[in-house]
Amino acid sequence: MLPLSEKYKVIEPLTEEEFDQYFLLRWKVLRKPWNQPPGSEVDFNEATSMHGLILNSHGKAIAVCRIEMRDVLTAQVRYMAVSEEVRGQGLGRKILHYLEKKAKNKGARRVYLDARENAVDFYVSCGYRNIKTSYLLFGEIQHYGMEKSLG
Ligand SMILES: CC(C)(COP(=O)(O)OP(=O)(O)OC[C@H]1O[C@@H](n2cnc3c(N)ncnc32)[C@H](O)[C@@H]1OP(=O)(O)O)[C@@H](O)C(=O)NCCC(=O)NCCS
Numbered sequence: 024m025l026p027l028s029e030k031y032k033v034i035e036p037l038t039e040e041e042f043d044q045y046f047l048l049r050w051k052v053l054r055k056p057w058n059q060p061p062g063s064e065v066d067f068n069e070a071t072s073m074h075g076l077i078l079n080s081h082g083k084a085i086a087v088c089r090i091e092m093r094d095v096l097t098a099q100v101r102y103m104a105v106s107e108e109v110r111g112q113g114l115g116r117k118i119l120h121y122l123e124k125k126a127k128n129k130g131a132r133r134v135y136l137d138a139r140e141n142a143v144d145f146y147v148s149c150g151y152r153n154i155k156t157s158y159l160l161f162g163e164i165q166h167y168g169m170e171k172s173l174g
Pocket residue numbers: 052102103104105106109110111112113114115116117137138139141142144145146148149
């Protein structure tokens with residue numbers, strides 16, 4: 024059987040339905056477990072960011088991520104989330120690489136991100152290095168500043 028990362032492709036959400044799915048998964052994975060209300064997953068930079076979305080065969084979001092340009096040479100990844108039941112099947116890596124390529128095409132030479140402690144090893148295996156201790160989210164989720172050169 025094909026691994027999920029080969030079965031499903033990354034798209035950029037365009038329709039209202041795709042954006043609903045996109046934000047729903049972001050909220051479910053990154054906000055709901057900390058009792059944050061719907062809407063708390065959205066910020067003011069959505070319109071100027073690039074978004075990646077993987078839908079399953081039922082049209083449900085199973086992986087989402089966003090990248091934005093911080094300055095002309097540096098992109099920043101935010102809101103990486105893979106649905107719990109399909110983790111470990113290459114979807115996170117696939118969506119991250121897709122957005123890194125998009126940022127590179129816009130001129131980015133490096134990518135920065137603040138990684139949740141539980142995700143640091145995932146980013147290491149995607150070529151990032153841990154450069155500093157960053158902020159604490161919701162009083163309990165330690166983040167680490169990580170970066171990768173796009174070469
Ligand atoms: C972190 C997350 C995005 C990883 O997505 P995923 O689809 O499960 O990851 P992949 O299957 O693409 O894994 C890619 C590589 O990272 C490794 N990896 C993934 N999650 C890992 C973890 N928690 N610890 C150690 N290694 C991990 C995999 O083993 C794989 O390595 P390999 O290619 O050498 O075998 C996913 O677990 C998730 O959504 N977590 C909850 C939300 C979160 O913390 N998001 C990050 C916010 S900064």
